[in-house]
Amino acid sequence: xxxxxxxxxxxxxxxxLGLVFALWLPLQCPATSEPPGKFLxxxxxxxxxxxxxxxxxxxxDVAEAAAAGRRVMLYFHQDSCPYCARLVEENFTDPExxxxxxxxxxxxxxxxxxxREVVSVAGKSFTEKTFAAALKVQYTPTLVxxxxxxxxxxxxxxxxxxxxxxxxxxxxxxxxxxxxTFAQFRLEQLASRRGALIDEDFYIDETDLSRLAGRSGKPLxxxxxxxxxxxxxxxxxxxxxxxxxxxxxxxxxxxxxxxGSDESIVTPTGEQITARLWAQELxxxxxxxxxxxxxxGQEVMRIGAFxxxxxxxxxxxxxxxxxxxxxxxxxxxxxxxADHIRESGFDTDIWGYESxxx
Numbered sequence: 001x002x003x004x005x006x007x008x009x010x011x012x013x014x015x016x017l018g019l020v021f022a023l024w025l026p027l028q029c030p031a032t033s034e035p036p037g038k039f040l041x042x043x044x045x046x047x048x049x050x051x052x053x054x055x056x057x058x059x060x061d062v063a064e065a066a067a068a069g070r071r072v073m074l075y076f077h078q079d080s081c082p083y084c085a086r087l088v089e090e091n092f093t094d095p096e097x098x099x100x101x102x103x104x105x106x107x108x109x110x111x112x113x114x115x116r117e118v119v120s121v122a123g124k125s126f127t128e129k130t131f132a133a134a135l136k137v138q139y140t141p142t143l144v145x146x147x148x149x150x151x152x153x154x155x156x157x158x159x160x161x162x163x164x165x166x167x168x169x170x171x172x173x174x175x176x177x178x179x180x181t182f183a184q185f186r187l188e189q190l191a192s193r194r195g196a197l198i199d200e201d202f203y204i205d206e207t208d209l210s211r212l213a214g215r216s217g218k219p220l221x222x223x224x225x226x227x228x229x230x231x232x233x234x235x236x237x238x239x240x241x242x243x244x245x246x247x248x249x250x251x252x253x254x255x256x257x258x259x260g261s262d263e264s265i266v267t268p269t270g271e272q273i274t275a276r277l278w279a280q281e282l283x284x285x286x287x288x289x290x291x292x293x294x295x296x297g298q299e300v301m302r303i304g305a306f307x308x309x310x311x312x313x314x315x316x317x318x319x320x321x322x323x324x325x326x327x328x329x330x331x332x333x334x335x336x337x338a339d340h341i342r343e344s345g346f347d348t349d350i351w352g353y354e355s356x357x358x
Contacts (some may be wrong), residue, residue, distance in 0.1 A: 016335040034067050034345030039338065040353030041310070042080035045088040047109035050098075051075075054108045056128075057119040059150060063105040066148040067221055071172060073105040076112045078331075081308070082351040083159040084141045091165050103342055104173040105145070112331075114138050121150030138330040139305065145172045146355030153177045159304025161231065164286060186285040191260030191276060198236045202249055203256045212253040213268040214295025219319050220268055221249075223256045224279050226287040227282055231306060239309050244355035248316040252292075268297030277353070292319045310338070310350045 054061055058072070058320055065072050077084040091097055101107065106341070114128030117211040125132060135144070139158040147153040154172050156165075171177070171185050203216045203223075225232045239245055257265070273281070282291060282299075290303040292315070301319050304314065314334045318324060327333045338348045347356040 004232075009011070016075040037342035037345055037347040037356065039342060040347060043082040043084055043085035043351065044080050045077070045085035047075070047077070048088065048098075048107065050093045051109055052104055054106075056108070056110075056116060058121045058146070058239065059119070059123065061106065061108060061317070062121060062146055062148065062150045069108075070103065070104055070106050071148070071153065072146040073101070073107045073172075074144040074146070075107055075109050076135075076137050076140055076144070077109065078112050080139045081140045083139075087141045088158055091160075091162055094162055097166060097169070099164060100169055100173070104169070108184045112140060112142075121146070134331075136164075137241065140230075140331075143168075147175075147177070154182050156305065158303075158307070160286065160305055170286075181280070181283065182286045183280050183283045187259055187280055189274065190226045190229075190287055193227045193229070193260065197225050197227060197256060197258055198232060200236065200240060200254075200256070202246070202254050204253055204254060207263065209255060209268045209293075210266050210270045212255065213293050213297040215253055219295070219300070220293040220297075220326045221252045221254045221319075223254065224259050224284045224287060224289040225256060226259050226280075229287045231286075232288045235312075238353040239312050242309055242353070242355050245309060245313055245316075248313055248320065249322050252316065258288040259287060268293045270297075276341040290315070294322075301330075308347065308351060309353050309355060314357070 052061070061072050075087075080347060094100070110132065111127050112129060112132035115277050116128050118126045118128055118131045120126065120131070133140075137157075141156075141159060143154075143156040143310060144152055145154045153175075154168060154177060156168055160168060165190065167186060168182070171182055176182075176185055187311055209220060209222070240249065257263075257275040257279070259279040261275060263275050265275055265278065267278060271278075284291075284304070286304050288303075290299040291299055295298050301315055301324060303315055305314075311334065311346065315330075317337060318330060318333055323333055324330075327336075340358075341348045349356065
């Protein structure tokens with residue numbers, strides 16, 4: 001999910017990043033006497049050889065796939081993205097998953113910063129990067145599955161581990177979008193889990209979330225989790241145990257909800273509903289998912305897939321600074337953030353669990 005090469009000036013980076021770094025990093029712009037930190041964790045990958053060699057004219061691609069009883073799977077990636085590498089090396093090379101994808105889908109690879117010409121199903125011309133921008137791709141990998149009419153059957157924003165990924169493939173291959181949303185499909189599975197959630201001392205015990213939106217000028221972050229969730233445990237044990245992460249997290253109002261709970265809550269906009277139905281309304285299909293709300297109770301960002309520490313921190317920083325108001329591209333924002341950390345003398349590891357800055 002890293003962006004390595006946008007041209008972002010140091011003054012712009014400083015303006016965007018000043019608020020949060022003033023709280024826990026010495027801000028030194030445009031240069032410091034410290035040697036720059038290292039950039040770690042970038043992992044190159046190549047698209048699978050069995051992906052379709054497409055002319056990127058999607059109306060034709062959809063028709064060809066439909067004639068063969070398959071559907072189109074668009075795969076947005078970027079250079080040296082470790083999450084893309086995980087998708088390629090773990091999901092796409094798994095023998096069972098690979099066979100299933102080849103049977104049911106035509107995979108087409110798109111570089112979110114690329115310049116190849118793309119023609120949409122509606123016949124409009126783009127480059128890869130302007131097409132990604134039009135679709136508001138914020139994370140890589142992003143997978144967009146198209147039905148036989150070229151409509152979006154499902155979109156996955158970020159990396160899904162194999163078991164979750166297989167559930168998504170089943171949903172699209174079986175054309176379940178004609179009967180239920182993916183959130184409904186997934187919550188039937190997630191809500192069946194029994195057990196306790198992992199608690200944190202920064203969670204606020206409050207069911208009326210309208211009271212928390214904007215309290216003390218802080219954003220509201222809702223953690224949607226499920227019991228016996230391996231990725232939830234990783235988030236708590238490996239990411240939320242990190243001191244620099246906790247410093248960021250504690251600058252927000254954080255609430256935890258069980259996606260399978262029938263407990264009544266009041267949403268940030270004042271609607272009374274159960275936690276389970278609200279998760280369904282929001283389209284939650286992965287746990288843990290974090291949804292970020294501004295002072296007006298409007299969603300401004302979310303984490304809905306697997307992340308490690310740097311990107312998890314970056315989402316919090318992006319919201320805490322309200323950087324989304326000036327920089328709509330989260331990928332460009334995190335590139336500037338990584339540069340700033342390194343210019344301050346700290347290493348940046350986009351694929352580790354340890355922070356090198358305190």
